Amino acid sequence: MSLTFRQVYQRLLKQHGGQKWWPGDSPFEIMVGAILTQNTAWTNVERAIANLKAEGCLDAGRIVSLDHETLAGLLRPSGYFNIKAKRLRAFCEWFLQQGDEHRLEQYETEAMRQALLKVHGIGPETADDIVLYAFNRPVFVIDAYTRRIFSRLGLIDGDEKYETLRMLFQSKLEADADLYNEYHALIVMHGKAICRTKPDCDHCRLADQCIYISEC
DNA sequence: ACCCAGGGTCATA
């Protein structure tokens, strides 16, 4: 008998404790972080955000006013800095066009997802990071760790389309933004703790973390 | 020296 999606959550929570995501002091900082962390270690993102803060540029209007070289320079520690400068600018231009955050708050959840997905450089995971963590809407975020962990648990194949997996998770769990928030954060924490390959290596057997989540 | 990280876009078949 395999684990239910809720049982996996309970085991992750017991093993790792509450993660209290997203790291960041404001919704806008969360949105910026969501873009900068694409395929990038969070520690590098923190440096780029610190650069923006130090220049007083953690602000859509300020970011748009910077020339490409300056913005890319501030983003440099987060990697892919030329691409991310363009993506962050495109996002900020969209953000400013929406009026203030109060106006964004009025989007229905699915309409907000679709609007974000039209912004150049924002794909499904980044959009859902923003919708869930900056706007507290019940959208389940799927990432590479989700695929790795749940395929090893035998609960998914792992190569399903993004939307297929999002719908699967949301059908197995009640629509609760706090639950989705904590669950995805735990998946990332667990994903970092297990091996990328060799799920049966000695270290992992001892740690009981690669295929199995430790017993309650 | 090598592998990879809290993805997404674009070109090609």
Added chain:
DNA sequence: TATGACCATGGG
């Protein structure tokens, strides 16, 4: 639709 190349810094 479905692969593959590309982007780039910093830590293990």
